[in-house]
Amino acid sequence: MSEHDSRPRPRPHTRGQSGRPGRPDRRARENRLEAPVILYGWHTVTAALANPKRVIRRLLLTENAARRLAEEKILPPVTPELVRPAAIDQRLGPDAVHQGLYAEADPLPSPALDTLDRRGIVLVLDQITDPHNVGAIMRSAAAFGVSAIITTARHSPEATGVLAKSASGALELVPFITVQNLARTLTELNEHGFMTVGLDSAGADNLAAVKLEAPLALVLGAEGKGLRQLTRETCRLVARLDMPGAIKSLNVSNAAVLALYIGASRLGLMS
Template sequence: MSANGEERKPARPESREGVRGDRPTQKERGGAPAGAKGRPAARGGRERPAGGRDPGGHHWYYGIHAVRAALQNPRRTCHLLLATKQALERLGRAVERPGLEIRIVSPREVARVLPEGATHQGVALKVAPLPPVPLERILAIQGPRSLFLMLDQITDPRNMGAILRTAVAMGVNAVVVQERRSAELNGACARAAAGAVDMIPVVEVVNLTRALLRLKEAGYRVTGLDAEAPTPIEALADAPRRVLVFGSEGSGIRRLVGETCDELARITTDPRMESLNVSVAAGIALYVVRRVLPRTGTAAAPEPQAVPAS
């Protein structure tokens, strides 16, 4: 099942790995091209980190917006900031964090810790992954109107980042992903998200189907996006609490996840264009659900609830 017009593929078990159409490229992972021996090294022979992650499991975030948002997130542990003088000035007071080591360096020195070709804007920040956010904790702070996204096997970090960016813009309360079959929230993802990685809760669960059942128990209506669904998304009834489910561009929502949805809806497109990028489809669907459907309801959508600092 697909939200973006891809031809529907045979059902696949929930345990299947991410599909080819949504896999990150070598550049996004920071690795070597197929057939190369080892990963490309930076000038001076230093090996570049894969996907912006160092051997200790930390990530290198880069770009002004991504770095500023990470610095301003009280839940984020930040270790080392590499920045040019100009980039440091643009970050302003966001760099005033206890324990943060700051080094003023050249653009070339920033590039050495990042994947080849990363557009860093003169700044890189070494961060630890955010602590996990339990689904129950997020449910406990939701108001009467709430919107969640569930992403089924979205494995490309740039697609993930673009979706998170749109989710923040449209007031989504949380994004739910599967622990082992989802894009890593690495530097490439954070750069595409323009800071949204540190603005919205990303809940990792072991099993998406069980998570959907729990959300339904909590009063959420679950809508899966499928290009072959009979109902256009703009024809849905408004629901105070809703989960929008998106699958990968190649195979869409997996069978068990789709069967757990309360309804399926499509984004109607011109027949000359068979598919949409999943992040674009998510943006269209979110706009309809957040801005169009509530006009038939009794209350406007509230601002998203913040996650309490741990």
């Protein structure tokens, strides 16, 4: 789009527009705050209420949910609004399992790449679009103490709604970094000394046989398409997950669990 183009520009809602992957500029940050993060469900909302870094703007509770919060001595940071379940259904749709809790909040702060823990693992997601898969990956990442999840601004779900519900509270535990250019971000990780390993069924080496070193970045591609060519070329190596059975491929969230287990075991993070 040229400087004098009169077409309306899309409202920026991602990180990394300052030119440095993982570090948003002021305009992008201000515009993101206009659209609240939607959180619903017991584990998702109570984890957010317990997170001092999460700013809650609005909290809707049913009588049963408010009673349960009181029984578990969970004190909301804002005054909740008591509503009927149908009021939350109207906001989320009848199929959302909200358990009587709905919150609107600000996005969590996102760390710069050069501040990530160099002793552990970072997960990089190359245009994985299914929020259920990304949420499941976040749960596994929280279980393995992953330093951050990096994903693309386009062709990936935002850290809200279904993704947050699928993550079941993990969104409050694992930093979520959205970047404009994944290849540039992988290059920066390489420059910071990360061992960037792309996972692909056509990889030359079995991940279980590769000598892994910290800091480690495991890169997963979208189901069906896998890693994009430029992503593959930017990773330091591309490895596969060998399966002994007749089925040789896994759902991306299951592949993430296996890769994290191998990585954490090799780096001595399991003890």
